[in-house]
Amino acid sequence: MGSMRQNIFGDLIAHLDEADTAPRRMILMVGDPQRMQMLKKYYPQRTGFFLIEFSDLTQDILNSIAPDCVVAPALCAQFDCLELADLLHRAGFRGSFRAIPKGLPRPDLIREEIASLYPSLDFDMLDLTPVQPVQIRAALH
Numbered sequence: 565m566g567s568m569r570q571n572i573f574g575d576l577i578a579h580l581d582e583a584d585t586a587p588r589r590m591i592l593m594v595g596d597p598q599r600m601q602m603l604k605k606y607y608p609q610r611t612g613f614f615l616i617e618f619s620d621l622t623q624d625i626l627n628s629i630a631p632d633c634v635v636a637p638a639l640c641a642q643f644d645c646l647e648l649a650d651l652l653h654r655a656g657f658r659g660s661f662r663a664i665p666k667g668l669p670r671p672d673l674i675r676e677e678i679a680s681l682y683p684s685l686d687f688d689m690l691d692l693t694p695v696q697p698v699q700i701r702a703a704l705h
Contacts, residue, residue, distance in 0.1 A: 588612050592631035618643040623655040631659055638663040638674055653682045660686040
């Protein structure tokens with residue numbers, strides 16, 4: 565029968581085709597929805613978002629949402645990006661997968677491991693470090 569979240573998911577997906585016919589990108593954010601919610605500010609306003617916990621994500625749900633991009637933490641208490649990369653690979657996902665390496669000292673090692681295990685997966689790390697504005701101190705004549 566599925567969990568309550570899966571039943572609500574079915575209702576939401578059923579209305580996707582009816583809701584808006586304008587082309588838009590769909591981003592699937594996997595992880596704690598409360599934490600992932602704050603990432604929306606990094607994407608264009610017309611981007612569609614679907615937030616889901618890893619334990620609720622199945623190949624059927626992934627195929628129904630058909631995201632252009634999947635975003636998730638590289639490592640958290642519930643899963644890591646290697647587990648998610650494996651699910652995406654088995655589902656035949658063709659979009660991009662981006663992980664957030666918050667606090668990891670060597671994210672390049674994860675990037676290399678995923679590239680070696682899943683070479684067809686478009687994977688990279690997102691750098692969400694705030695950029696400091698450059699101050700130009702020059703006299704304008």
